[in-house]
Amino acid sequence: MTETNGFYAGRNAATRIEIFDELSPLAEAALRSFFRRLGAPHVMDEVVLPLLSEGDSQLFAAVRDRPWPPWGLGARNVVGLLQTHLVADACWGLSTIYLVDEELGNIGLQSALIKEALEFISTDPNAEIHYLVAEGSMMADHVLRETGFEATQDVFLTEAARYFTYRTPARRLLERLGLSETDTVDVMAGALDRAAYARGAVFHHTVQAASRADWMIDRPEVAAEITRLVRGGHYSKPGGVPTGTGRIEVIDPAGEVALVLREFLTRDEQAQLLEHVLKNVHGFTPGTIIEPGSPTPLVNERVRRGRTLDDLGRFESLFKERIKQQLEEVMARLGHPAFPLGEIELQVTASNDGDYFRMHRDTDGSDTRELTFVYLFSREPRKFAGGELRVFETDVVEGRMVPTDRSQTIMPRANLAVYFPARHEHEVLPVRVPSKQFDDSRFSITGWIHRR
Ligand SMILES: O=C(O)CCC(=O)C(=O)O
Numbered sequence: 001m002t003e004t005n006g007f008y009a010g011r012n013a014a015t016r017i018e019i020f021d022e023l024s025p026l027a028e029a030a031l032r033s034f035f036r037r038l039g040a041p042h043v044m045d046e047v048v049l050p051l052l053s054e055g056d057s058q059l060f061a062a063v064r065d066r067p068w069p070p071w072g073l074g075a076r077n078v079v080g081l082l083q084t085h086l087v088a089d090a091c092w093g094l095s096t097i098y099l100v101d102e103e104l105g106n107i108g109l110q111s112a113l114i115k116e117a118l119e120f121i122s123t124d125p126n127a128e129i130h131y132l133v134a135e136g137s138m139m140a141d142h143v144l145r146e147t148g149f150e151a152t153q154d155v156f157l158t159e160a161a162r163y164f165t166y167r168t169p170a171r172r173l174l175e176r177l178g179l180s181e182t183d184t185v186d187v188m189a190g191a192l193d194r195a196a197y198a199r200g201a202v203f204h205h206t207v208q209a210a211s212r213a214d215w216m217i218d219r220p221e222v223a224a225e226i227t228r229l230v231r232g233g234h235y236s237k238p239g240g241v242p243t244g245t246g247r248i249e250v251i252d253p254a255g256e257v258a259l260v261l262r263e264f265l266t267r268d269e270q271a272q273l274l275e276h277v278l279k280n281v282h283g284f285t286p287g288t289i290i291e292p293g294s295p296t297p298l299v300n301e302r303v304r305r306g307r308t309l310d311d312l313g314r315f316e317s318l319f320k321e322r323i324k325q326q327l328e329e330v331m332a333r334l335g336h337p338a339f340p341l342g343e344i345e346l347q348v349t350a351s352n353d354g355d356y357f358r359m360h361r362d363t364d365g366s367d368t369r370e371l372t373f374v375y376l377f378s379r380e381p382r383k384f385a386g387g388e389l390r391v392f393e394t395d396v397v398e399g400r401m402v403p404t405d406r407s408q409t410i411m412p413r414a415n416l417a418v419y420f421p422a423r424h425e426h427e428v429l430p431v432r433v434p435s436k437q438f439d440d441s442r443f444s445i446t447g448w449i450h451r452r
């Protein structure tokens with residue numbers, strides 16, 4: 001047994017896997033020291049502790065105890081760590097296995113850590129493991145699929161890359177890695193067959209290498225092939241009803257959930273539009289919503305907080321013209337059936353500090369709104385955070401509106417045009433504008449494209 005794992009046998013015999021879901025000061029000190037040795041001390045405060053304090057997160061640590069005394073500061077030496085966190089109902093994110101350099105080749109240790117985590121998670125027989133994988137990535141895509149993951153159409157967009165959700169049942173992953181039948185201690189000692197360790201090595205090293213840019217490098221414009229799925233990502237929605245469980249099979253979806261087109265206006269047009277809007281600051285009034293059964297628009301801050309302006313000045317005709325020019329391509333790419341074009345309503349929204357627009361649809365099916373258009377703009381460089389536009393696909397099945405598991409998150413970025421069917425539920429996440437200045441707001445122009 002130990003023959004196949006001789007190099008690490010001594011170390012692994014002195015290693016145990018410890019589970020934490022809260023941290024004593026001593027355990028926290030041991031983890032801080034671990035991340036400092038990894039050269040990534042920020043991970044503790046920016047990832048591990050926040051996830052842990054949200055609840056439903058566990059740390060699986062490979063620990064070696066100091067020979068004597070086995071208590072007090074420095075008694076526990078953490079050499080490997082895996083964090084799990086519940087993202088949505090029965091949907092779990094796994095961190096990469098963080099390892100000190102001298103354990104990078106210790107496949108017994110890595111297998112033991114993931115075995116403990118997967119066994120813990122799969123006490124729920126429906127539990128699934130999810131990763132976000134960058135579109136077009138070769139290594140992560142190939143290896144995750146080979147390990148039994150399926151790619152879904154659930155999209156997550158950052159400025160750096162477009163990610164898709166990959167998922168697999170926790171039980172299946174345990175089996176694919178050959179870990180379901182052997183005890184953790186034996187896994188560490190080298191009792192699995194070669195093929196299982198080889199599969200595990202490819203899997204773990206791929207996840208480590210592919211996600212390294214996500215946790216080692218503090219540069220948001222650098223895209224990692226694999227990134228962590230987080231709560232507050234496209235799986236949970238303030239004030240909304242959960243839709244994207246990631247567990248509904250999507251077979252050959254008709255088109256994109258929302259179509260994003262860049263560079264909608266020229267530079268000059270952008271500057272003039274901003275000028276028009278800033279000049280009309282006093283024309284903005286609190287944004288309203290139309291509630292079911294009530295014909296008059298109302299202010300309802302439980303749903304919407306923000307200010308709107310109906311007068312687009314000369315931009316009214318410019319927007320209508322440009323939307324009409326794009327419409328054919330837009331409908332083709334959305335897979336949206338053709339309709340005789342009617343009017344286009346336009347409205348500017350300014351979202352300042354604390355503003356949001358919770359889950360809603362722009363049509364309940366009883367009016368003639370077909371498509372929603374959203375144009376995003378702001379001062380550059382941008383002075384706000386948040387304000388992501390999230391769109392959740394809705395199908396119509398036998399005349400009823402049925403949410404699917406596809407969604408798309410659009411990070412605000414100046415000069416983007418977004419199109420989606422008006423029946424899709426969508427929301428604007430809370431905006432933060434530290435200066436609270438009107439000029440620094442997140443601005444958008446919404447267009448409702450009617451059929452005749
Ligand atoms: O500002 C946005 O991104 C979207 C606004 C919206 O959903 C609406 O005006 O109906």
Ligand SMILES: [Fe+2]
Pocket residue numbers: 360361362372426
């Ligand atoms: Fe809307």
